[in-house]
Amino acid sequence: MACGIPHSSVCVKWRFGCERNWKLLLFFFYLNHLVSGHIRYSLPEEMKKGSLIGNVAQDLGLDPKRLRSGRARIVTGESIQYTELKTDKGILIVKERIDREQLCGDVTPCSFSFEVILENPMELHQITVEITDINDHSPTFKRDTINFEISESANTGGRFPLTSAEDRDVGINGLREYVLTENDNFILKQNSNADGKKYAEMVLQKPLDRETNPHLSLKLIAVDGGSPQRSGTVNIDITVLDANDNAPLFNQSVYKAAVIENSPRDTYVTTVNASDADFGSNSIVTYYFSDLNSGINNVFTVDEKTGVILITGLIDYEKDKKYELRIEAKDQGGLTDSSKVIIEVTDVNDNSPTISVMSFTSPVSEDSPPGTTIGIINVKDLDSGDNGQIHCRIEQNAPFKIKSNLRNYYTLVTDTVLDRETVSEYNITVVATDSGMSPLSTKQTFYLKISDVNDNAPLFSESVYNAFILENNSPGLSLHTVRAKDPDENQNARVSYILEDTYIGGSRISEYISINAESGVIHAVRSFDYEQIKQLLFVVRAQDGGSPPLSSNVTVKLLIQDRNDNTPQVLYPVQIGGSLVAELVPRSADVGYLVTKVVAVDMDSGQNAWLSYKLQKATDRALFEVGLQNGEIRTIRQVTDKDAVKQRLTVIVEDNGQPSRSATVIVNVAVADSFPEVLSEFTDFTQDKEYNDNLTFYLVLALAVVSFLFITCLVVIISVKIYRWRQSRVMYHSNLPVIPYYPPRYSDTLGTGTLQHVYNYEVCRTTDSRKSDCKMGGAGSQNVLIMDPSSTGTMQRIQSEKNILDEPDSPLEVRKKTLCLLLMYCFS
Numbered sequence: 142m143a144c145g146i147p148h149s150s151v152c153v154k155w156r157f158g159c160e161r162n163w164k165l166l167l168f169f170f171y172l173n174h175l176v177s178g179h180i181r182y183s184l185p186e187e188m189k190k191g192s193l194i195g196n197v198a199q200d201l202g203l204d205p206k207r208l209r210s211g212r213a214r215i216v217t218g219e220s221i222q223y224t225e226l227k228t229d230k231g232i233l234i235v236k237e238r239i240d241r242e243q244l245c246g247d248v249t250p251c252s253f254s255f256e257v258i259l260e261n262p263m264e265l266h267q268i269t270v271e272i273t274d275i276n277d278h279s280p281t282f283k284r285d286t287i288n289f290e291i292s293e294s295a296n297t298g299g300r301f302p303l304t305s306a307e308d309r310d311v312g313i314n315g316l317r318e319y320v321l322t323e324n325d326n327f328i329l330k331q332n333s334n335a336d337g338k339k340y341a342e343m344v345l346q347k348p349l350d351r352e353t354n355p356h357l358s359l360k361l362i363a364v365d366g367g368s369p370q371r372s373g374t375v376n377i378d379i380t381v382l383d384a385n386d387n388a389p390l391f392n393q394s395v396y397k398a399a400v401i402e403n404s405p406r407d408t409y410v411t412t413v414n415a416s417d418a419d420f421g422s423n424s425i426v427t428y429y430f431s432d433l434n435s436g437i438n439n440v441f442t443v444d445e446k447t448g449v450i451l452i453t454g455l456i457d458y459e460k461d462k463k464y465e466l467r468i469e470a471k472d473q474g475g476l477t478d479s480s481k482v483i484i485e486v487t488d489v490n491d492n493s494p495t496i497s498v499m500s501f502t503s504p505v506s507e508d509s510p511p512g513t514t515i516g517i518i519n520v521k522d523l524d525s526g527d528n529g530q531i532h533c534r535i536e537q538n539a540p541f542k543i544k545s546n547l548r549n550y551y552t553l554v555t556d557t558v559l560d561r562e563t564v565s566e567y568n569i570t571v572v573a574t575d576s577g578m579s580p581l582s583t584k585q586t587f588y589l590k591i592s593d594v595n596d597n598a599p600l601f602s603e604s605v606y607n608a609f610i611l612e613n614n615s616p617g618l619s620l621h622t623v624r625a626k627d628p629d630e631n632q633n634a635r636v637s638y639i640l641e642d643t644y645i646g647g648s649r650i651s652e653y654i655s656i657n658a659e660s661g662v663i664h665a666v667r668s669f670d671y672e673q674i675k676q677l678l679f680v681v682r683a684q685d686g687g688s689p690p691l692s693s694n695v696t697v698k699l700l701i702q703d704r705n706d707n708t709p710q711v712l713y714p715v716q717i718g719g720s721l722v723a724e725l726v727p728r729s730a731d732v733g734y735l736v737t738k739v740v741a742v743d744m745d746s747g748q749n750a751w752l753s754y755k756l757q758k759a760t761d762r763a764l765f766e767v768g769l770q771n772g773e774i775r776t777i778r779q780v781t782d783k784d785a786v787k788q789r790l791t792v793i794v795e796d797n798g799q800p801s802r803s804a805t806v807i808v809n810v811a812v813a814d815s816f817p818e819v820l821s822e823f824t825d826f827t828q829d830k831e832y833n834d835n836l837t838f839y840l841v842l843a844l845a846v847v848s849f850l851f852i853t854c855l856v857v858i859i860s861v862k863i864y865r866w867r868q869s870r871v872m873y874h875s876n877l878p879v880i881p882y883y884p885p886r887y888s889d890t891l892g893t894g895t896l897q898h899v900y901n902y903e904v905c906r907t908t909d910s911r912k913s914d915c916k917m918g919g920a921g922s923q924n925v926l927i928m929d930p931s932s933t934g935t936m937q938r939i940q941s942e943k944n945i946l947d948e949p950d951s952p953l954e955v956r957k958k959t960l961c962l963l964l965m966y967c968f969s
Contacts, residue, residue, distance in 0.1 A: 178202075182233070183271040186241035191234050194224060194270065197257065198231025201266055205231040211259030216499055218521045219253070224270065226257060233268070241272045242309040249274075249311045258499055258517075265547060276314035276367025280306040282375035287361070289377065290475035293351040294384030300330075301343040302431055302469065302479055306363030306373050317366035321377075322359050329361075336465070343377075351381040385474020387418040389426045396468075396482040398450070402458040402489050410441065413448040415470030415478055422473040431469040431479060441484075443468060450482065458488040459523045490528040490577025495521050496585040499550070504590035507561040515541070516553035516587060520573045530576040536584065541569055553587070561591040562628040595633040595687025599625035601695040606681075608663065608699045612671035613706055620654065623661045623695060625683035635686035636661075641694070643679055650679045654699070663697065671703040672744055705798025707744040709752055711806045714739070723809040726788075728780045736765065736810055739772035741794040751797035757805065758791035765810070767792055774808060786813050 182195045198205045207213075208228040215226050225236035245251030252271040258264070287304050308316040319341040321329035327343040334340065341361065349357075357379035364372045391413065398411035417424040427445045440454035441464070448470075464484040471477040501516040522529040533543050533551050540557040553571065567589045574582040601623065608621035627634040638661045643650045654677065655664050661681075677699040684692035714724075714737065724737045743750040754772040759765055764784060766777045774790065788810035795803040 179267045179269070181269045181271065183273060184235075184239075185273045185275050186239050187275060187277060188235050188239065190236065190238070194233040194235060196231060197226065197233050197266075197268070201257075203231070205229070207259065211261060211264065212500070213257055213259050214499075215255050216258050216497070216519055217253075217255040218495060218497060218519065222255075223253065224255070239272055241274050241311075242278065244272060246309075247311065251311075260500065263517075263546070265550075274311050274314050276310055276365060276369075276371060278309040278314075279371035280308040280316050280363035280365055280373035282306050282361075282363070282373055284375065286376045286378055289379045290382050291345075291349060291379055292382045292385040292474045292476070293349045294386050295345055295349060295476070296386070297345055297348060299345040299388070299476075301327075301345070302467075302477065303341045303343060303361055303377070304375060304431070305338070305340045306375075308363070308365050308371075308373075310365060310367065314365055314367040317364055320362040320364060322362075324357065324359055326357065327359070334465075349381045351383065355381050357381070380475075382475055385419060385423045385472060385476055387423070387472075388476030389415040389417040389470040389472050389478045391415045391470060391478050391480040394480055396480060397485070398482065399485045399487055400452065400456055401487045402456045403491050404452050404456050406453060408452040410450040410452060410484060411482065413443070413450065413468050413470075413480060413482065415448070415480075417472045417476075419472060419474065425473050426470045427472075429469050429471070431467045440464070441466065456486055458486045458525075459492065462486050488525050488528060490524055490575060490579055490581060492523040492528075493581040493583045494531050494573035494575055495523075496571065496573055496583055497521075498585070498587075501553075501587060503588065504592035505555070505559065506592045506594060507559045507596070508594045509555055509559060511555050511557055513555045514552055515555065515589060518551050518553065518571065518585065520549055520551060522575050524575065524577065528575055528577040531573050532576070533571055533573045536570040536572050537568075539567055539569055541567070543571060559591050561593050561630070562597060564591065565630075566590045593630045593633050595629055595685060595689075595691060597628045597633075598691035598693050599627040599636045599683035599685050600693060601625045601683060604695065606695060606697045608697060609702055610665065610669060610699065611702050612669050612704050614665050614668055616665060616667050618665045620663045620665055620699060621697070623656075623663065623681050623683075623697065625661070625693065625695070627685050629685065629687065633685055633687040637684050637686070639682045639684060641680035641682055645677060645679075646674075650677070653677055654679065656681060663699075669701045671701050671746070672707070674701060676700050703746045703749055705745055705749040705796060705800070705802060707749075708802040709741045709743045709794045709796055709804045711794060711804055712740045712742060713737075714806065714808060716807065723811045724774075725811050725813065726776070726780060728782060728784070728812060728814050730776055730780045732776055732778055734776040734780075736774040736776065737808060739767070739774065739792050739794065739806055739808070741772065741804065741806075743796050745796065745798065749796055749798040753795050753797070755793050755795065756790060757793040758789075760785060760788045760790070764788065765790055774810075780812055784812050786811055788812055 178201050180195070180197065180200050184192075184194055197203075198208055205228070208226075208231055213226060213228050215222060215224060221237055223235065223237045223239050225234050226232075227234060241251050244253065250271055251274070252269050254267060254269045257266045257268060259266075282304055284304065289301055291299075291301070303319070306316055306319070308314075316339055319329055319331055319339070321327065321341075321343065326345060326347045326349055328346050330342050330344050332340055332342065343359075357377075359377040359379070361375050361377055362372055363374075364370055392415070393413075396411055396413055400408065400410055413428060415426050415428070417426050428443050428448045429445055430441070430443060440452065440456065441450055442453045443450045448468075450466075450468075463486060464482075466482040466484065467479055468482055469477050469479050497519040499517040499519055503515070505513065505515055518533075520531050520533060522531050531549070533545070535541055535543055535553075540555060540559065542554060542556045544552045544554060546552055551571075553569065567587075569587040569589055571585045571587070572582050573585075574580050602625075606621060606623055610618070610620050623638065625636050625638075627636055637658045638656050639658065640650060640654070640656045645653065651666070653666055653669075655666050656662070657664070661683075663681075679697055679699070680694050681697055682692050682694050684690050726734065726736055739754055741752055741754075743752055752772075753769050754767045755769070756762070756765065756767045761784060764776060764778060764780070765774055765788070767774055767790075772792070772794070774792070790808040790810060792806050792808060793803050794806065795801050
């Protein structure tokens with residue numbers, strides 16, 4: 142259908158291919174699911190921006206919501222987009238100023254086409270907008286003055302071509318007629334070319350008379366058909382010459398030539414030739430183009446003497462496929478003839494394909510199935526024939542392929558399954574190549590980012606983590622850091638660390654350690670004691686933030702290291718209360734005689750438990766020495782009669798820790814060959830006046846409480862046994878190192894010295910131990926004395942009993958012996 146309306150109105154034209162042949166109908170039915178319709182609008186040029194062109198949604202029979210959901214958009218291959226689609230209203234409006242003369246030049250009708258593309262499903266609607274002309278240009282001449290030199294002998298009826306006017310408008314608004322100012326010699330004759338272009342000639346109707354009027358001035362007016370009319374004027378200056386009765390004549394009425402586009406400057410086109418029957422100067426012919434429009438003014442030139450036409454500008458097949466030139470031949474007398482030159486332009490492959498991106502989706506999920514559409518492109522080539530045939534491909538080896546759905550439209554789809562952890566982004570280069578003899582190509586690179594899905598669990602860098610901490614640490618101390626990496630990204634790669642709930646010795650692992658869920662730093666909840674627990678074994682789980690979350694586990698072994706926090710403990714000799722244990726050394730002892738051995742242990746481990754023994758003080762340093770490693774006290778010289786009976790040694794036991802800890806033990810040594818000598822020496826040393834005064838009281842009291850002491854001793858012995866059994870169980874359960882306990886049953890493994898036999902030490906105490914403490918020693922040796930400062934008796938069993946009883950007794954001695962015999966009877 143067609144309609145004629147005012148310039149400010151809009152005309153909608155629907156055109157379907159009803160008159161096409163049956164093959165075209167079949168093609169249309171094939172594309173019916175993709176191309177829904179073809180709309181044609183008509184509007185005048187120079188409309189304001191925002192002016193309504195038409196209701197696309199209504200004309201296509203679409204719901205405006207479909208335009209929004211289908212992401213409707215205009216697709217053009219031009220650099221300037223003159224229209225804009227308002228998807229919210231479904232209307233098409235003017236976006237840029239439309240100048241019909243700039244858009245189409247002399248071509249009529251003037252129109253431009255574009256497509257409206259919709260997605261999901263894809264639809265393609267073609268819209269053609271015809272631009273009608275308005276009278277916005279006046280006819281113009283290329284020069285201000287037209288000069289003629291006409292011989293006075295010019296024959297009546299001679300024709301003088303005039304410069305044509307140009308009117309950029311077309312149709313009724315274009316050039317309509319020429320008007321020549323009134324004169325007596327010339328009339329105006331108007332003609333039209335084959336292309337409809339009007340031109341004017343002056344026809345001589347009355348001979349000229351140079352003597353009467355040697356110069357004529359006329360005006361040529363070009364008038365268009367617009368409303369209101371517009372016009373242009375050029376001056377015509379005529380100089381009357383003397384007689385020249387023959388005009389030049391071209392040997393062809395039309396010259397035809399062909400040139401290849403992009404031909405270099407000064408390329409030969411053709412040669413025109415005109416002859417003049419006159420002689421002399423009147424036969425000399427000059428050539429010039431009589432009518433060159435502004436578009437080809439600098440494209441061609443003609444040699445005015447030889448008639449050779451050359452190229453002086455750029456020949457572009459895509460701009461002009463054919464040139465029509467009017468050439469004039471003029472003699473010296475001013476007579477002229479004209480001819481037409483038609484120049485055909487041959488296309489060369491000088492335009493690369495152009496790629497326009499219609500749609501592109503980025504990022505794409507890595508779990509997208511093969512065949513997922515990620516982009517739509519439109520490819521065009523301005524060349525013709527094979528030079529304009531295009532095929533597309535993907536340059537690099539990538540998991541994508543390109544498919545052609547419609548003419549000049551290509552779809553970029555995935556070809557395989559994507560993996561973001563392998564390749565997180567792609568630079569996809571699409572190459573469009575034409576089919577010319579020297580093919581040209583264009584590349585378009587698409588940056589595609591692959592979005593992540595949670596398909597990877599966190600992974601720890603180590604299969605087992607070993608952490609170390611010194612005992613007696615402060616709570617909250619950082620122990621170690623576990624790290625797990627997740628190759629996913631964003632929330633899927635956000636790792637949280639969780640302590641698996643386990644039990645150690647009946648207590649939850651959370652009572653010992655804690656872990657920072659974000660950083661993986663493990664902290665101590667409390668202070669550790671190496672002597673109670675030496676290692677912790679627990680499991681840490683790393684869990685990502687995906688949905689659903691993925692996780693992995695790792696074992697952490699926390700090893701507690703020892704500090705030197707325990708002082709050495711002396712096991713032998715045992716010192717209880719104020720009792721003195723004396724080691725007996727005969728005066729006949731040789732050098733290296735083993736006096737005794739200091740035995741000590743350290744609850745620490747490693748070098749913190751390495752003990753060394755040193756003699757700190759001694760009554761006679763020149764007589765004894767202590768083994769640095771084994772604690773053995775030996776004589777370093779021969780004992781003499783001058784040596785004091787009572788020797789007091791102070792031994793210090795140090796461990797190897799930093800700083801070291803130490804313990805001190807006092808060893809009493811009696812240097813004597815007989816017990817009376819020892820007895821008198823130690824009695825003098827330990828005698829106390831209060832004890833002597835009350836000795837009789839002690840004898841009576843001893844007889845009274847013998848039975849009570851016996852029962853008490855049994856209770857104490859049983860209690861001690863039970864206590865030691867419990868202590869051994871506690872040490873066994875606490876994983877403490879088992880330390881051999883030598884004393885008081887200590888045997889000299891060397892088989893030398895005086896500590897060859899077993900020693901037993903037992904204690905009996907009364908309620909008032911200060912006054913009634915008594916110790917008995919029983920052994921198979923004659924070289925150990927047990928001295929108690931609170932008692933006045935020293936008892937030696939075996940052979941010494943007889944010697945003591947046989948000696949003359951003083952009252953004090955009698956009392957002492959009696960007390961000792963009573964006590965021996967008690968403990969026997």
